Amino acid sequence: MVLAFIEHVAGAPTMLSLEVLTMANRLAGEMGTQLEAIAIGPNAAAATGILSSYGVSTLHVADDGRLADYAPAAWAHAIAELVREVDPDVVIGTASDRGGEVMAHVATRMKLPMAANCTEIAPGDPFTVIRQRWGGSLLEEAHLKGTIKLLTLAPHALTAAASPSRTEVTTHAFSPALDDKDFRVRLQPQVEVDTGKISLAQARVVVGGGRGVGSAEGFAALEELAGLLGGAVGCSRAVTSLGWRPHSDQVGQTGTRIAPDLYIACGISGAIQHMVGCRAAKHILAINTDAGAPIVAQADYAVIGDVQKVLAAVNAEVRRVKAGEPSRSPA
Amino acid sequence: MNVLVCVKRVPATAGQITLTADAQDIDTRYLGFTISPHEECAVEEAVRMIEAHGGSTTVLTLGPEAATDQLRDAMALGIERAILLQSDGREWDPVATASAIVEAIEAEGAAGRSYDLVLFGNESADSAGYQVGVRVADALDLPCATGIKAIELSDGRATVRRQTESGWESAELALPAVVTVKEGLNLPRYPSLPGRLKAKKKEVERITPQWRDGGLEKVRLKLPVQAEHTVEILGKNGDAGAQLVEVFQRLRLL
Ligand SMILES: Cc1cc2nc3c(=O)[nH]c(=O)nc-3n(C[C@H](O)[C@H](O)[C@H](O)COP(=O)(O)OP(=O)(O)OC[C@H]3O[C@@H](n4cnc5c(N)ncnc54)[C@H](O)[C@@H]3O)c2cc1C
Numbered sequence: 014m015v016l017a018f019i020e021h022v023a024g025a026p027t028m029l030s031l032e033v034l035t036m037a038n039r040l041a042g043e044m045g046t047q048l049e050a051i052a053i054g055p056n057a058a059a060a061t062g063i064l065s066s067y068g069v070s071t072l073h074v075a076d077d078g079r080l081a082d083y084a085p086a087a088w089a090h091a092i093a094e095l096v097r098e099v100d101p102d103v104v105i106g107t108a109s110d111r112g113g114e115v116m117a118h119v120a121t122r123m124k125l126p127m128a129a130n131c132t133e134i135a136p137g138d139p140f141t142v143i144r145q146r147w148g149g150s151l152l153e154e155a156h157l158k159g160t161i162k163l164l165t166l167a168p169h170a171l172t173a174a175a176s177p178s179r180t181e182v183t184t185h186a187f188s189p190a191l192d193d194k195d196f197r198v199r200l201q202p203q204v205e206v207d208t209g210k211i212s213l214a215q216a217r218v219v220v221g222g223g224r225g226v227g228s229a230e231g232f233a234a235l236e237e238l239a240g241l242l243g244g245a246v247g248c249s250r251a252v253t254s255l256g257w258r259p260h261s262d263q264v265g266q267t268g269t270r271i272a273p274d275l276y277i278a279c280g281i282s283g284a285i286q287h288m289v290g291c292r293a294a295k296h297i298l299a300i301n302t303d304a305g306a307p308i309v310a311q312a313d314y315a316v317i318g319d320v321q322k323v324l325a326a327v328n329a330e331v332r333r334v335k336a337g338e339p340s341r342s343p344a
Numbered sequence: 345m346n347v348l349v350c351v352k353r354v355p356a357t358a359g360q361i362t363l364t365a366d367a368q369d370i371d372t373r374y375l376g377f378t379i380s381p382h383e384e385c386a387v388e389e390a391v392r393m394i395e396a397h398g399g400s401t402t403v404l405t406l407g408p409e410a411a412t413d414q415l416r417d418a419m420a421l422g423i424e425r426a427i428l429l430q431s432d433g434r435e436w437d438p439v440a441t442a443s444a445i446v447e448a449i450e451a452e453g454a455a456g457r458s459y460d461l462v463l464f465g466n467e468s469a470d471s472a473g474y475q476v477g478v479r480v481a482d483a484l485d486l487p488c489a490t491g492i493k494a495i496e497l498s499d500g501r502a503t504v505r506r507q508t509e510s511g512w513e514s515a516e517l518a519l520p521a522v523v524t525v526k527e528g529l530n531l532p533r534y535p536s537l538p539g540r541l542k543a544k545k546k547e548v549e550r551i552t553p554q555w556r557d558g559g560l561e562k563v564r565l566k567l568p569v570q571a572e573h574t575v576e577i578l579g580k581n582g583d584a585g586a587q588l589v590e591v592f593q594r595l596r597l598l
Contacts, residue, residue, distance in 0.1 A: 146471055
């Protein structure tokens with residue numbers, strides 16, 4: 014049996030969990046076994062409606078009011094207890110912050126290895142996975158041992174797809190024997206003041222700046238373009254290390270993953286750790302003095318030149334068009 | 345306040361990755377090495393904690409002899425003591441790495457050196473197992489928070505915050521505890537010259553742990569397939585304004 018650990022909001026599985034279900038359903042098919050799921054937290058049982066389109070036969074729901082809050086060790090305790098009871102062949106969760114953390118706790122409780130951020134799974138003996146290193150700029154083929162295979166699925170390794178046929182989902186509520194100690198760490202959401210700023214992760218346009226912007230002040234031209242296009246400003250790690258921009262602006266492996274329609278990369282060389290952060294961008298426009306910079310080869314459009322000069326001309330042109338004046342025809 | 349920071353030596357890859365002929369490793373012949381970025385912040389945080397609250401700091405790494413460079417980098421920023429868990433150059437999977445670190449922390453405890461806080465990076469930049477900190481915490485029966493971008497200490501407790509898609513969430517941990525952190529926790533300082541000179545002279549304590557099969561076995565590395573791709577050059581310097589506006593309009597951004 015394949016067991017999928019599902020994250021949800023009031024019974025609606027998250028996008029990454031739908032991806033996990035899609036992979037788990039495929040895997041269960043290949044292994045000739047069934048797919049079951051576990052969900053924790055308020056209204057978990059409401060997930061059955063959606064799970065029926067992903068081949069799930071049983072939804073296990075941990076029944077304990079104390080699990081309403083996110084307490085990683087307690088959630089893992091519940092899952093480990095279920096795993097001992099139902100003895101699955103594979104347990105698969107998302108590689109979200111929560112998914113990864115809970116699965117790691119499950120792994121120590123079960124004394125099992127775990128493979129994080131898998132993109133492909135080939136069941137059998139040896140049980141082989143492809144997993145991401147370096148935020149996805151490098152892949153590793155690995156053998157995962159252990160009597161039960163524990164793994165997390167990398168985000169967007171596949172597209173979530175409901176199956177045309179529906180299954181009958183049985184709900185199985187169980188009460189894990191939780192320990193007070195499991196609740197030593199509880200994460201409480203903090204109410205955020207809405208600043209009205211467009212978030213980097215959600216922006217349709219991101220104007221990113223690198224070392225080539227020259228200074229903190231040099232970002233004014235990027236701010237202006239982002240404002241004109243209704244987008245957000247991002248930056249490279251070189252820029253955060255220099256203290257020109259806060260880390261919350263950083264795009265990349267150790268920063269934010271962005272997925273805009275257009276990413277405008279200004280004075281950014283295109284290091285692999287930066288590129289993994291923007292590979293979901295539909296289009297990339299590079300502005301760089303060096304036509305040989307790696308970012309240029311990976312971009313859809315490029316302007317070769319000095320960031321400030323290029324942006325001054327572009328911003329003037331956009332302002333003109335926004336004011337209803339005709340764009341100047343290309344020289 | 346005694347803080348232990350666990351760091352990893354990783355190659356400073358930049359524009360592209362080249363693999364060795366046997367596809368077992370990244371070809372590092374032309375690369376420098378660095379402390380994984382999350383752990384650079386862990387080092388900085390430990391130094392700040394001791395500056396604010398007093399106490400001692402130790403940095404630990406599992407790695408080859410050359411990883412003493414990264415231990416000295418951490419000492420150059422103000423960490424006092426360094427421990428190298430000397431590996432044989434083989435890759436240690438998360439289970440093997442965590443066991444070696446647990447044994448080292450237990451040996452420290454037996455020698456009268458106990459830690460109030462053990463800091464890790466949330467995941468290493470290279471192999472990215474996303475579990476060593478959690479495994480160490482569970483083995484030592486310590487509370488654990490992961491992916492943390494803010495830590496405040498008071499009265500034997502740590503208040504930690506982590507970012508979510510929609511904002512932040514926070515937790516309170518009684519010390520001793522394990523916290524795994526992410527870049528953005530702070531802006532690490534640059535080492536001073538006197539700091540570097542002092543670190544150079546400091547002793548690194550060495551332990552040789554026993555390698556074990558942790559159950560996640562690397563078979564080979566491979567580079568992701570890159571889609572064929574062409575770039576359209578729209579112009580130079582100031583002459584590209586109109587073409588760019590056209591692109592913005594085509595993408596319906598204007
Ligand atoms: C483990 C690890 C994790 C990392 N994580 C991240 C991450 O999350 N995000 C990230 O961004 N980086 C990350 N890095 C760093 C990364 O390797 C690069 O060092 C960094 O992205 C380089 O930033 P940059 O492109 O701004 O600077 P540089 O590489 O210095 O490039 C500057 C570019 O600007 C161009 N330029 C210079 N002057 C001008 C001008 N006047 N006009 C136009 N162009 C100009 C140059 O031609 C060059 O292409 C990580 C590194 C490691 C080792």
